[in-house]
Amino acid sequence: MPSDVFISYSSADKPTADAACAVLERAGVRCWIAPRDIGPGEEWGSAILEALEHCRVLVLIFSSHANKSNHIHRELERAVNFGVTVIPVRIESVDPTKAVSYFVSSVHWLDALTPPLEAHLETLAASIGRLLALPPREVAPGAEKSSEGTATSRQGKNRRAGILGRRNIAIAVAVVLAIMAGLGALAYRVVSPSPTPTPLPTSESAVAAAPSPNASPVALPPPSANPAVPDVRRFDGSWIGTLVCNSTLSGLPGWSYELDAVVLDGAFRAERGDKDKPGSEAYEGTIKPDGAAEISQNGLSGETSRDPFHRPTGTEFHNTYLGKFDQTHGTLTRLNRASCTMNFAFQSAH
Secondary structure: OOOOEEEEOOHHHHHHHHHHHHHHHHOOOOEEOOOOOOOOOOOHHHHHHHHHHHOOEEEEEEOHHHHOOHHHHHHHHHHHHOOOEEEEEEOOOOOOOHHHHHHHOOOOOEEOOOOOHHHHHHHHHHHHHHHHOOOOOOOOOOOOOOOOOOOOHHHHHHHHHHHHHHHHHHHHHHHHHHHHHHHHHHHHHHHOOOOOOOOOOOHHHHHHHOOOOOOOOOOOOOOOOOOOOOOHHHHOEEEEEEEEEOOOOOOOOOEEEEEEEEEEOOEEEEEEOOOOOOOOEEEEEEEOOOOEEEEEEEEEOOOHHHOOOOOOOOOEEEEEEEEEEOOOEEEEEEOOOOOEEEEEEEEEOO
16 A cells, blocks of 8 residues: 655664654554565665655655765655655754755755654644645656657647647547437337336245245354454564664763563563662553554663663653564654664564
């Protein structure tokens, strides 16, 4: 199924791109994002062109990294040629290069420079929702070839006159054929004998055809499950994840750790540390049949000297992660404060 939104981003901004994808899909907007939506063995460039050709909106995660990415320049050029609406989301205060400005100078930008990021992404989702409610814009075939249609006005008038002349001839021929067909049908009805009506069954024949009350009932096959409907239980099993939190502009250092998780009937659960003691964390949430996930993190901070935020020991904290799972991998992105991403790999079924 074609996606509504193509997310264009630099690999250095993947946590922000994943967060945008999660918020948009939570709002019901179908997204295409690499590498998640590139199938095994599929050629990268062909997959990107196919997605761009069939989407309606391109969301550009704009930063200094995206600004100098030749891949993003090519994606913008293709999107504009395909008639795709471009929405740049600025996450860094930099001026676009000429190569980028050529394609986005006339469109409205969404600035997401101030935290929290989630609030800006919710605004983005609402704007795209309103845009997708409009009928899709038709792109004329061969719209990329700017050289076509450059004939002189006199040649254009002559061509239109020729087209109108041929159209009038075609209409006249169609009218004559319709009249001839009507006369032929009328002659057939006059000459052909009336068909003999088929007699209705008598009450006796109807009774004879009725099933006997003593007849054995016909066994109906049990309803079969629809394989096209995804089952939330396909995610059930043990997963191992790695959390990575990048350093921030405010000087907050980065950190990472591994986490074991269990999924049962779509319910996600993971724990770290001794329950209800400083340094403990609990993750709980759900994975929907389509793989969209929303996970809550609740915990108590550890020793102040080792806590990245220098919180008093035992301080309660809460975070929300959004992401997407398939049957082998999953990605979760934290939407507030530090930029954190969790990558999960399936280990074993229950």
